[in-house]
Each structure stands twice: as C-alpha cells, then as structure tokens.
Amino acid sequence: MKDLNLFNRLSKRLEDLEKLPKLDDSKSIPTVLEEKGVSRRDFMKWATAVTAMLALPGNFTPLVAKAAELSDRLPIIWLHMAECTGCSESLLRSDAPTIDSLIFDYISLEYHETLMASAGWQAEQNLEHAIEKYKGNYILMVEGGIPSGENDFYLTIGGHGNTGEHSAKLASEHAKAIFAIGTCSSFGGVQAAIPNPTGAVALSKVTNKSVINVPGCPPSEKNIVGTLLHYILYGTLPALDAYNRPKWAYGLRIHDLCERRGHFDAGEFVEEFGDEGAKKGYCLYKVGCKGPYTFNNCSKNKFNQHTSWPIQAGHGCIGCSEPDFWDAMGPLEEPVADKLYNTVFGGGGADATADKIGVGILTTAAIGIAAHAVISKVKNPKEDEEH
Amino acid sequence: MANKRVIVDPITRIEGHLRIEVEVDEDNVIQNAYSSSTLWRGLETIVKNRDPRDAGFLMQRICGVCTYSHYRAGIEAVEDALKITPPLNAKLVRSLMNQALFMHDHVVHFYHLHGLDWVDVVSALDADPALASKEAFKYTKYPIATGENDLLKVKDRVKAFVDKGELGPFANAYWGHKTFNLTPEQNLIALSHYLKALEVQRTAAQLMAMFGGKQPHPQSLTVGGVTCIMDLLDPSRMGEYLTKYKEVANFIEHAYYADIVMAGKAFATEPSVTSEAGTMNFMSYKEMQLNRTEYLFDTGIIMNGDLSKVHPINEDLITEEATHSWYADDEPLHPYDGKTNPKYTGLNENMTIGPDGKEIHSKTVDEKGKYSWIKSPRYDGKAMEVGPLAAVLVSYASGNKKIKKVVDEFLATTGLPTEALFTTLGRTAARALQTKAIIDNGLETFNTLIENLKVDQDTCATYHIDKDKEYKGRFIGDVPRGMLSHWIRIKNGVVENYQAVVPSTWNAGPEDSRGLKGPYESNLIGMKVQDISQPLEIIRVIHSFDPCIACAVHVMDTKGKDLGTYKVDPVYGSSC
Numbered sequence: 001m002k003d004l005n006l007f008n009r010l011s012k013r014l015e016d017l018e019k020l021p022k023l024d025d026s027k028s029i030p031t032v033l034e035e036k037g038v039s040r041r042d043f044m045k046w047a048t049a050v051t052a053m054l055a056l057p058g059n060f061t062p063l064v065a066k067a068a069e070l071s072d073r074l075p076i077i078w079l080h081m082a083e084c085t086g087c088s089e090s091l092l093r094s095d096a097p098t099i100d101s102l103i104f105d106y107i108s109l110e111y112h113e114t115l116m117a118s119a120g121w122q123a124e125q126n127l128e129h130a131i132e133k134y135k136g137n138y139i140l141m142v143e144g145g146i147p148s149g150e151n152d153f154y155l156t157i158g159g160h161g162n163t164g165e166h167s168a169k170l171a172s173e174h175a176k177a178i179f180a181i182g183t184c185s186s187f188g189g190v191q192a193a194i195p196n197p198t199g200a201v202a203l204s205k206v207t208n209k210s211v212i213n214v215p216g217c218p219p220s221e222k223n224i225v226g227t228l229l230h231y232i233l234y235g236t237l238p239a240l241d242a243y244n245r246p247k248w249a250y251g252l253r254i255h256d257l258c259e260r261r262g263h264f265d266a267g268e269f270v271e272e273f274g275d276e277g278a279k280k281g282y283c284l285y286k287v288g289c290k291g292p293y294t295f296n297n298c299s300k301n302k303f304n305q306h307t308s309w310p311i312q313a314g315h316g317c318i319g320c321s322e323p324d325f326w327d328a329m330g331p332l333e334e335p336v337a338d339k340l341y342n343t344v345f346g347g348g349g350a351d352a353t354a355d356k357i358g359v360g361i362l363t364t365a366a367i368g369i370a371a372h373a374v375i376s377k378v379k380n381p382k383e384d385e386e387h
Numbered sequence: 388m389a390n391k392r393v394i395v396d397p398i399t400r401i402e403g404h405l406r407i408e409v410e411v412d413e414d415n416v417i418q419n420a421y422s423s424s425t426l427w428r429g430l431e432t433i434v435k436n437r438d439p440r441d442a443g444f445l446m447q448r449i450c451g452v453c454t455y456s457h458y459r460a461g462i463e464a465v466e467d468a469l470k471i472t473p474p475l476n477a478k479l480v481r482s483l484m485n486q487a488l489f490m491h492d493h494v495v496h497f498y499h500l501h502g503l504d505w506v507d508v509v510s511a512l513d514a515d516p517a518l519a520s521k522e523a524f525k526y527t528k529y530p531i532a533t534g535e536n537d538l539l540k541v542k543d544r545v546k547a548f549v550d551k552g553e554l555g556p557f558a559n560a561y562w563g564h565k566t567f568n569l570t571p572e573q574n575l576i577a578l579s580h581y582l583k584a585l586e587v588q589r590t591a592a593q594l595m596a597m598f599g600g601k602q603p604h605p606q607s608l609t610v611g612g613v614t615c616i617m618d619l620l621d622p623s624r625m626g627e628y629l630t631k632y633k634e635v636a637n638f639i640e641h642a643y644y645a646d647i648v649m650a651g652k653a654f655a656t657e658p659s660v661t662s663e664a665g666t667m668n669f670m671s672y673k674e675m676q677l678n679r680t681e682y683l684f685d686t687g688i689i690m691n692g693d694l695s696k697v698h699p700i701n702e703d704l705i706t707e708e709a710t711h712s713w714y715a716d717d718e719p720l721h722p723y724d725g726k727t728n729p730k731y732t733g734l735n736e737n738m739t740i741g742p743d744g745k746e747i748h749s750k751t752v753d754e755k756g757k758y759s760w761i762k763s764p765r766y767d768g769k770a771m772e773v774g775p776l777a778a779v780l781v782s783y784a785s786g787n788k789k790i791k792k793v794v795d796e797f798l799a800t801t802g803l804p805t806e807a808l809f810t811t812l813g814r815t816a817a818r819a820l821q822t823k824a825i826i827d828n829g830l831e832t833f834n835t836l837i838e839n840l841k842v843d844q845d846t847c848a849t850y851h852i853d854k855d856k857e858y859k860g861r862f863i864g865d866v867p868r869g870m871l872s873h874w875i876r877i878k879n880g881v882v883e884n885y886q887a888v889v890p891s892t893w894n895a896g897p898e899d900s901r902g903l904k905g906p907y908e909s910n911l912i913g914m915k916v917q918d919i920s921q922p923l924e925i926i927r928v929i930h931s932f933d934p935c936i937a938c939a940v941h942v943m944d945t946k947g948k949d950l951g952t953y954k955v956d957p958v959y960g961s962s963c
Contacts (some may be wrong), residue, residue: 035540036545040551049595082406082426082428083451083937084402084448084449084450084451084452084454084455084937085402085403085451085452085732085937086448086450086451086452086603086604087451089451089452089454089603090453090603091453092495092585092588092589093588093589093592093602093603112398112779113397113399114399114400114402114500116399116400117398117399117400117503117508117557117559117560118399118559118560118561119395119398119399119400119560119926120394120395120396120397120742120922121394121742121920122560123397123399124397124563125557125559126559127741138568145429150804153731153733153761154426154427154428154729154731155404155426155427156404156425156734156750157396157397157404157425158396158397159394159396159747159749159750160749161739161749161750162735164426177948189431189448190428190430190445190448191428191429191430191433192890193433193445194433195432195433196433197429197433197729198427198429199430200428217448217604218451218603218604225491226896234892239794271608272847272849273611273612273614273846273847274611274614274616274845274846274847278614278616278617278846279616279617279620279844281617302601303596303600303601303602304592304593304596304602305589305593307593307596307597307601308596308599308600308601308618309599309600309601310601310606310607311600312600312602312617312618313599313601313605313607313614313615313618314600314607314613314614314615314616314618315600315606315609316612316619317599317926318444318606324443326433326445330437330438330441331437331438331440331441331611332438332439332440332441332444333438333440333441337748341588348755356823376700
C-alpha cells in the first residue's frame with residue numbers, strides 16, 4: 001500500500017513534468033536513443049538497473065524510464081571551481097549503451113567548460129543567458145572546492161575577473177536544485193586537506209540553499225545520473241544522510257557488499273601487497289582498506305561499465321567519498337585502527353552508520369574490526385603453513 | 388593607433404582555468420601575449436608532512452584528465468628516493484596503463500577538445516554524404532563510421548539541432564570562420580568521428596580500468612609495484628584487454644590518424660597554423676617501456692629547431708622562477724630547493740574588445756608585474772617546449788626507427804616538408820603520430836608481460852623506510868602533455884618537500900626576469916587574427932598544446948610561512 005501511494009505520487013509528478021515544455025522539440029531522449037541505435041529493450045534494461053540502484057521496487061521501472069525521457073525539461077549548468085576535471089571525465093565514461101551520458105551530451109547542458117564549443121566572452125554569454133532564461137528552473141551542478149572568504153582570489157574566471165565564489169553564489173541563488181558533484185564541492189576535497197592553503201570550502205558553505213552532495217573522487221557516473229533522475233522522479237530532495245548524501249547511493253558501507261567480505265569473515269587477509277593472499281583475493285583490511293568506514297555503492301556498481309573497482313584491482317578503498325578523507329583516512333595503506341592520531345576519531349570522518357556521527361560508535365567499530373583482524377590471524381590455520 | 392587588447396577567458400575545452408590576453412595592432416597582428424592561470428590549489432603544500440606512500444594518491448588529484456600521470460610520478464619519485472626497483476611485471480603493467488592513457492587522452496583531445504577548432508560543424512550540413520563517403524577512402528583503406536548512410540544520419544541529426552537554433556554544447560562558437568579549411572564533406576567525416584570517438588574513449592578508459600580498478604583516478608599502484616595481480620593471472624581478463632585494445636587501435640589508425648592526414652593537407656596553407664613554433668627548443672624524456680630494456684621514446688633536447696643534433700639532459704640545469712607569477716620569491720631555483728609563498732597582486736582595470744567587437748570595461752593582467760599562478764621553468768636559462776611534438780622530434784632526430792617510420796610516412800602521405808612539424812599544425816599531428824607509434828608497438832609490452840608471467844609472478848618489491856635517514860628522489864618521464872618531473876625529499880619518515888614540474892608549466896608559463904617568453908606566449912606573437920571578436924586562431928594555437936592548467940599550478944616549499952603544524956605519525960612500511 002505504501003508502495004502504491006508512492007507509485008501514484010511519482011506518476012502524478014511525471015505527468016506534471018510532462019506538461020512542461022521541452023527545451024527543444026528536436027532533442028527528446030526517445031529520439032536521441034533511436035538515433036543512437038539504442039533499442040527500447042536495452043533502454044528498459046537500463047531503467048531496470050537504475051530502478052534497483054535507486055532502491056525502488058521493480059514495478060517502478062516504467063516510471064524511471066519515463067523520468068529519463070522527461071529529463072529534457074531540465075536545463076543544467078555545470079560549473080568548474082578548484083578541481084581536476086575528474087568528475088566531468090567520470091561522466092564521460094558513462095555506461096553502455098551510454099544512456100547516462102546521452103542525457104548529458106544531447107539534452108540540456110547549457111554550460112560546461114570542458115565540453116562547450118564557445119570560449120571567452122561568448123562562453124560567459126552562454127552562462128548569463130542560461131541563468132536569465134531559466135531563472136529558478138535550472139539544475140546547478142558544481143565540480144570543485146570553492147576558494148572563499150579573503151582567499152577567493154585563488155580562482156577567478158572571465159574577462160571581468162569574477163571570483164569562483166562569486167559565480168557559485170550567483171548560480172546557486174537562481175537554481176531550482178543544487179548538486180555538489182564530487183568530494184571537492186561536497187566537502188572541500190584535496191585542496192581543503194590540512195593545511196588548506198587556499199581556504200577551499202564545500203559548496204554548501206557559500207550558499208544558504210540546500211545542496212545534495214554526490215561525493216567520490218570521482219563519483220561514479222551512476223551516482224551523478226542517478227541523483228538527477230531521483231530529482232526528476234520526486235521533485236524533492238532524496239532522503240539524505242548526515243553529510244547530505246543521497247541514502248540510496250551512500251546508505252551502505254563498501255564493506256557491506258564487498259566481494260572480498262567472505263575472506264574478512266574467514267580471517268583471510270593480504271598481509272603485504274604482492275603476497276600469496278593477494279593472488280587469492282583475500283581481504284585488504286590490513287593493507288589499509290577503508291571499506292568498513294566508507295559509505296558508497298562501489299562494491300555494487302563498480303566503475304567503467306562494471307569493468308572493475310579498486311578492491312578488485314587489489315588495492316584497498318581509500319575512503320574517497322568521506323568528508324576530510326585525506327586527513328581522516330591517511331596513511332592510506334595502514335589500517336585505521338593502527339593509527340595514533342589524526343584518524344577518523346579526531347578527524348570527524350566516517351561513521352558507523354550513515355546517519356549520525358558518534359565517536360564512541362566509531363571507536364568501537366574500528367577497534368572491533370582491528371580486533372577481528374588480529375584474532376582471525378591467530379585462528380587462521382593456514383598461517384602456519386605459509387609463514 | 389594604440390594597440391587593442393583582447394581577452395579570452397575562460398579558454399574552454401581544456402583542463403583547468405586559463406586566461407589568454409593579447410595586444411593586437413591596427414592590422415590585428417598580435418604584438419604581445421600573456422598566458423595566465425587563474426586557479427591555485429596548493430597540492431605540494433598539502434602533501435608535506437604526510438606518509439610518502441600517500442604522495443602518489445594525493446598528487447594524482449592534480450588532474451583527472453591526464454589521470455594516472457601524477458599518480459605514477461608520485462609513486463616512482465618515492466621509489467627513486469628509497470632506491471627501490473619494482474619487478475618487471477609491475478613495470479610492464481604500468482607501461483600498459485600508460486599506453487591506455489595516451490590512447491584515451493589524445494583521442495579525446497583531438498575530437499572533443501581541439502577538434503572543433505579545425506572542424507566547422509555547421510558547414511557539415513552542406514555536405515553530400517555520398518561524396519563524403521568516397522572522400523573518406525582517400526585517407527584510409529578501411530574508413531570507420533563514414534558509410535553514406537552513417538553520414539546521412541549524422542547530418543540529419545545535427546541539422547535538427549541547427550534548424551531549431553539550439554546547438555547545445557555546440558552553441559555560440561565561431562562557425563563559418565574564414566580559417567576553417569575543410570570542405571563540407573570533410574567536416575562531415577570529422578563530425579561523424581567526433582560522435583564515434585565518444586564511444587571509443589569509453590573503451591580506451593576500460594583498458595586502464597582493467598589493471599587500475601577505475602578511470603579516472605586508477606588505484607592499483609603502490610610504492611614498490613602494482614596490486615592487480617589477480618587480474619594479471621586471469622586469462623579471460625588478459626583476453627578481454629587484447630580485444631578492447633585492438634578495437635581502440637583500429638579507430639586510432641582508420642579514423643584519428645586518417646583525419647590528421649586529411650587536416651594536414653587541408654590546412655597546409657593556413658598561416659595561423661603553419662607559422663614557426665615560438666620556442667624552437669624541444670625537450671623530451673624516455674617513455675613507454677616495450678620489453679625488458681627498450682623504450683619507445685627517447686631522451687634529449689633539440690635546440691633552435693636543429694634536428695642534426697640531440698643534446699643530453701642535465702637535470703641540474705632545470706630551474707623555476709616567479710618574476711611574473713603570483714609568488715613572493717622570484718629567483719630561479721632548482722626543484723629540490725624551490726620555495727613558494729603565494730603573493731596575489733590582482734588584475735588591472737582596463738578596456739578590451741568585447742564579444743561584439745566594441746571596447747568594454749574589463750579586468751586585465753598586470754604584465755609589468757605578476758600575472759599568473761604558473762611559474763616559469765627554464766632549462767639552462769632557456770624556454771623549452773615539451774609535449775608530443777618534442778617527444779616525436781627528439782626520437783626522430785635520435786634515429787629511432789619506430790618513430791622515424793611514422794613521421795616519414797606522414798610527411799610522404801601529406802606532402803608536407805619536415806619544417807611543417809615545427810608548427811601548430813605539426814603539434815597537433817605529433818599527437819596522432821605518437822599515438823600511432825604506440826598502437827604499432829604496444830602489443831610488445833603486452834606479450835612480454837604474458838611471457839614473463841609464465842615464469843615470474845612477482846608484482847611488488849619489498850622496502851623499508853628508515854626514520855633516521857634522509858632521502859631524495861625524482862621521477863622524470865614523458866606523459867601525454869610532455870615531460871613531467873616530480874621531486875621529493877623525505878625526512879623523519881614523512882614528506883619534507885615536494886615539487887612537480889609539469890608539461891603545461893613549461894609551455895604555459897609567463898615571461899621570466901629577462902623578458903624571455905614561454906611557448907604559449909611566443910607562439911601567439913606575430914600571428915594575425917581575422918576577427919578579434921572571434922579569436923578562433925588564438926584558441927586553435929593554445930589548444931594545440933592541450934592545456935592542463937590544474938597540473939601546471941603548484942607550489943614547492945613554504946619556507947618562512949607557517950601553513951599549519953599537521954603531522955602524521957609515520958608508520959613504516961616493511962614491504963610494498
């Protein structure tokens with residue numbers, strides 16, 4: 001019954017959205033898909049996967065498909081702040097049959113410095129034009145941390161030498177929804193790591209409006225596109241955790257669905273990179289995996305069309321979707337519980353649950369995991385044979 | 388009549404934030420040029436006092452486009468400092484990942500970043516798809532995505548955009564500009580490849596992700612080796628790599644390389660891309676390990692465009708200075724001793740040419756003072772160009788047979804003289820030639836790895852960091868944008884000092900204290916701009932360097948300024 005109510009609510013939302021004019025009649029998603037040779041069947045397969053990813057029941061698949069088709073009602077402005085362009089690059093790696101990226105490539109991307117053909121004054125005009133024309137109706141996506149306050153001059157853009165902070169504030173003011181794409185715009189990112197020489201901050205620190213954080217260094221394209229589709233479906237902010245991350249993507253720890261979890265439970269650990277355990281795919285906790293403290297869906301979705309993910313490639317998770325992870329999770333190749341200070345304990349980083357920050361709970365979790373690793377080592381009968 | 392000033396900011400379709408300003412005379416000939424990076428992030432300050440094993444991961448975040456270059460450099464600089472030699476398997480895997488990066492990066496650069504400077508999208512609408520389809524056979528025996536039906540479809544699609552007056556990402560560009568030299572048919576071929584390349588780059592990224600876990604920002608290198616041993620021991624994985632590799636290589640040979648030949652012929656007489664490169668000094672470092680001992684590209688320096696002699700590189704002669712950069716300490720210093728204290732002095736109030744050709748009030752750089760976050764690197768006091776052109780020229784002049792083959796073939800096919808290489812056109816072509824050399828020879832790396840894995844499955848070397856010892860080391864190599872070096876000093880088990888001297892710093896740096904300009908600036912001076920409200924020529928020249936500006940902006944030391952007292956407790960690795 002609860003599902004039925006939700007189903008009806010979302011259907012109504014999509015009906016309302018359908019009444020909005022398209023940005024351009026020639027560019028609807030169905031025509032673009034057809035042009036790209038994507039069959040209806042492939043499209044529905046993709047919608048099924050996205051439905052599951054958004055933690056919606058299977059019978060919502062037609063709604064997700066429709067939401068994707070209606071994304072052509074949404075103008076998007078994408079700004080680059082203090083960043084490395086990795087998030088834009090991630091988006092370009094979107095899933096086969098490239099439906100995710102089609103949504104961006106062909107539909108309504110009004111401003112995106114890495115992709116747009118125009119430059120200089122003409123590029124600036126595109127931005128001004130988009131903000132004016134779609135005032136209160138566009139989605140703002142921001143990549144990069146924001147040098148702010150007295151340090152805002154560490155980034156200027158355009159012939160008028162406006163600061164990045166100025167542009168981010170202005171674009172935020174008139175946006176309908178705001179997504180911080182990547183760990184830099186979500187939490188400040190690498191430039192905000194101690195000692196933060198440029199005073200870089202999260203986007204949420206320079207605007208009073210709600211910001212949905214889509215962290216990761218970079219986030220997977222699925223989390224970027226999924227957040228957009230979620231917005232189209234609901235028209236409201238998704239359920240968020242304590243760090244304003246959508247729970248559907250960041251609700252579980254990497255550890256919870258990790259392909260090496262069985263080895264963790266069995267007490268089988270890689271003790272050193274390149275050892276026999278590494279060849280057998282043992283758990284990477286002892287060489288620094290931060291999967292137990294990191295909330296993200298990498299273990300489920302992987303990267304680059306499910307090609308791989310860091311743990312599959314034999315390296316531990318570095319916790320890149322957590323606030324202050326450079327400080328909280330380093331040294332990256334040492335277990336958290338072994339560290340003396342500047343760990344997640346003091347860094348206010350990852351938590352035992354996605355909802356609240358509790359040093360007590362976290363401490364228990366970290367020590368518990370460390371204890372497990374130590375005890376498992378003692379109990380593991382193979383240890384004697386191999387060492 | 389006084390010179391007019393033209394600003395292009397943002398330079399789009401690059402990585403990072405870049406402003407170019409030029410002064411033109413009454414004939415629109417550029418009299419002076421200023422390259423200014425407008426973002427500073429300070430990663431080398433941040434890496435200080437951290438565990439050296441974290442350096443590669445942190446420095447990787449310099450850039451998400453040439454993602455991997457700084458990761459590998461950060462890891463290998465630490466290995467050099469600690470005197471670690473990674474096992475052969477690790478070296479070969481790193482080389483394979485590097486090949487994937489070059490294949491990915493150069494394709495994306497040509498089609499999605501630089502391509503729209505050469506290809507007039509709107510002109511493609513006048514093309515006859517049947518003629519275009521025939522035209523494509525002039526440049527390769529096996530054209531890709533240029534059948535008549537394919538091209539008709541591309542044309543109809545783009546026409547639908549144009550008819551509605553909404554070009555999406557193609558909006559408001561300089562379509563119809565007089566310096567677009569391709570015929571409508573040729574434009575249509577390139578446009579079809581632009582779209583196809585969007586798909587191919589995903590596959591190229593997968594090549595890296597297979598051994599790297601993901602792309603951008605792969606995560607399988609560690610000090611001493613690589614971690615992807617399970618993938619290496621999985622035959623189905625290796626087979627998948629080979630299949631995808633061939634798919635990407637096929638596009639590079641029959642679309643990318645073919646299009647460069649097409650553009651080379653068409654633009655052979657366009658002055659804005661055929662004038663001599665501004666800095667005729669080129670520097671490059673050996674790269675791309677093919678087997679146990681051999682590298683695809685060579686080390687060396689070419690002075691004043693003289694291909695008859697290749698000079699060795701003396702690392703001690705590399706310096707950086709900040710006379711015109713927003714840092715306090717101006718004197719030229721070697722990277723191991725570099726220091727940087729940010730000192731922002733702002734922009735001037737001025738009048739410049741606006742989008743409609745009329746003068747408008749703007750902020751301009753203070754060319755007499757400091758005007759960029761990029762420093763000016765010099766080799767023996769000289770400005771040097773680095774990048775694919777340098778890599779190709781150095782190897783060519785060294786008599787490297789593999790490189791000579793692709794260069795000579797290209798010159799013969801296009802009918803261009805050797806001098807044509809030393810130009811903007813040559814710079815763009817060199818990227819394709821470099822990629823072609825990689826696909827012609829890269830499988831040797833793969834095959835050597837397979838052979839070696841049969842007898843040796845070692846992927847990591849062991850090491851120990853002595854807290855009481857001081858170490859210093861560096862990485863030098865050639866990445867998609869040119870010669871890259873990372874310099875590290877380790878003390879008390881943590882990073883004491885770190886500096887990256889990156890390709891875009893060599894190319895995009897401002898003037899030095901003697902008024903000597905870097906490659907971007909000197910390449911622009913003397914060029915005529917047809918229409919200063921549509922400075923396409925400027926953008927085309929700058930894009931030919933493939934700017935990567937977040938890479939180029941960095942700091943070295945912060946002596947004299949307390950930026951924090953952060954310290955990690957160094958935990959000493961016993962093995963990799």
